[in-house]
Amino acid sequence: MPSTLLDINSSPLGDNSVSRRLTGEFVQNWQAANPGGIVLYRDLTTTPIPPVNAAWIGAAHTPEAALTSDQRASLALSDTLIAELQAADEYVLGVPMHNFSIPSTLKLWIDQIARAGKTFSYASGTPEGLLKGKKVTFLVASGGVYDPATVMASFNFVEPYLRTVFGFLGVTEVKFISAGGAAALNYGQIDRETFLQPHVESIRAHFQAA
Secondary structure (H helix, E strand, C coil): CCCEEEEEECCCCHHHCHHHHHHHHHHHHHHHHCCCCEEEEEECCCCCCCCCCHHHHHHHCCCHHHCCHHHHHHHHHHHHHHHHHHHCCEEEEEEECECCECCHHHHHHHHHHCCECCCEECCCCCCEECCCCCEEEEEEEECCCCCCCCCCHHHCCHHHHHHHHHHHCCCCEEEEEEEECCHHHHCCCCCHHHHHHHHHHHHHHHHHHC
16 A cells, blocks of 8 residues: 655645745655655644534543434544544644744644544553554744754743654654744845755755655
């Protein structure tokens, strides 16, 4: 069977987005390395994702055979998003840092896909991730620089949160490529292609090393 990549974007900036430019580069390189591979696309800014509510929680904790039609409707989007994760061998997520953390759209997505019996289980008495054998690359764009050993490193809640969530779901092969300092683009201190070049090279090196 051909390999499948799930490409998830969460930036609201469209063509001006650094993270979207980098996911585009990642997909190009992945396709070159996986001839005949399948790419699934999910844009979280154009997917209406409601917050989890009491009806959703009740449905998620009801045995599948006992679900009412209303409960199935409550879980329909969650089912679709989880099916994408299950179908893919690999994920790439474009993640802009918003207020030191992830975008609200990405958090809404996580709340829909983190589901007992589907992506994790407590059946054995301890948590077990069910998305096994997958790998994920996070392409993180931020206005400031939050890399390890920098002055602002402790403000970076993106990487520890995403590493924890995906690890809990069973995805332990994780890579982060960070494009920090993007605020310089807003002030005209560097042109866009010059800023992007080292991060594009990091993505290409990732595939050359694979």
